[in-house]
Amino acid sequence: MTDDTATTAIPHAGIAMVLPQDWFVVELTDDEQRVADVTALVAQQLGDSDELAPLREHLTRDLLAQTARAAQAHGLLLAISLMQVDGVPVPASVTVHHLPGARLDDHGRAVIAEVARTDAAPGQSVDLGETPHGVVLRRVRATHLSHDVSDLTEQGTTVETFVVDYWVEPTGTQDLVQLTFASPLLGARDALVTLFDTVTRSVHAVPVDAEG
Numbered sequence: 117m118t119d120d121t122a123t124t125a126i127p128h129a130g131i132a133m134v135l136p137q138d139w140f141v142v143e144l145t146d147d148e149q150r151v152a153d154v155t156a157l158v159a160q161q162l163g164d165s166d167e168l169a170p171l172r173e174h175l176t177r178d179l180l181a182q183t184a185r186a187a188q189a190h191g192l193l194l195a196i197s198l199m200q201v202d203g204v205p206v207p208a209s210v211t212v213h214h215l216p217g218a219r220l221d222d223h224g225r226a227v228i229a230e231v232a233r234t235d236a237a238p239g240q241s242v243d244l245g246e247t248p249h250g251v252v253l254r255r256v257r258a259t260h261l262s263h264d265v266s267d268l269t270e271q272g273t274t275v276e277t278f279v280v281d282y283w284v285e286p287t288g289t290q291d292l293v294q295l296t297f298a299s300p301l302l303g304a305r306d307a308l309v310t311l312f313d314t315v316t317r318s319v320h321a322v323p324v325d326a327e328g
Contacts, residue, residue, distance in 0.1 A: 125322055126192050129214045130289050134318035136311075138198045139210075142183055144191040154179045157196065186211050197299075208299035208308060210315065215283075215292040249320040253283040256309060258302075275300045280312050288321035295319070 124141055125132040135141070140160070142153040158176045162168045186194055190213050197208040240257040258278050282295040297312040299305075 123318075124193065124195070126212070129192055129293075130321055130324040131214075131286060131293055132320055132322045133212070133295075133315060135195055135210075135315060136197070136199060138200075139195045140198055142179075142194040142196070144183060144187040144193055147187070150183050150187060151180065154183060161198075186213075190214055190216075206299075206304070206308075207301065208297060208311075210295055210297045210312070213294040213296070215294055217291065247284065247317040247319070249317075250284060250286045250289075252285075252316060254313075254316075255281040257281075276302065278302060278305050278308075280309055282312075282316045284316060284319050286319055286321045293319060 120137045121134050122137050123132055123134050126145075140153075140157050142157065143149040154176060158172050158179065162172045162175065183191075183194055192212045192214055194209065194211050197206055199206040199208075240255065242253070242255045244251070244253050246252065256278065257280075258276065277298050277300045280297045282297075284293045284295065286293065295312075295316055297308075297315075299308050301308060
């Protein structure tokens with residue numbers, strides 16, 4: 117990571133992570149904040165011109181629906197890349213989920229391995245490793261996503277996307293954390309997986325905020 121990063125803490129879940137500063141974070145555990153974050157994201161990307169009003173409405177509706185689904189699935193946050201390289205957007209996203217009661221012990225690894233086999237696809241890889249803060253299991257796969265949230269310019273389409281799932285067990289926590297990254301930039305897969313690995317390696321335990 118470079119200086120162009122920021123730590124995103126989720127105190128009530130007892131974890132924090134470091135994301136590039138040009139990733140926009142949508143809080144999923146507070147419905148009012150989720151709506152406010154989506155509204156701010158759309159305004160930041162599309163401005164307030166009358167000509168773009170229909171697109172703003174469409175994008176807002178799509179993002180609210182997608183973030184609501186993520187929230188219902190125990191999502192903690194959704195972060196969307198607003199990165200650009202030489203003026204070219206680098207679309208990507210990550211959804212972070214809390215998995216209470218799940219562990220990366222032998223049983224937990226067997227359960228996740230079974231999920232990976234059930235959802236197997238050509239070119240999929242699964243590997244187990246270590247981060248500075250605990251154990252991590254990574255799965256890289258390709259899929260097709262409709263209304264891909266990682267690309268704000270391609271709403272309403274189905275695009276070929278690569279997805280990287282991580283199951284992390286930060287030292288000092290009692291539960292597993294799942295991070296699911298997605299991007300349609302297949303040509304930049306290796307570079308983006310390196311970035312995703314780096315973000316995942318930053319996931320660490322923080323004191324739990326019981327009031328969060």
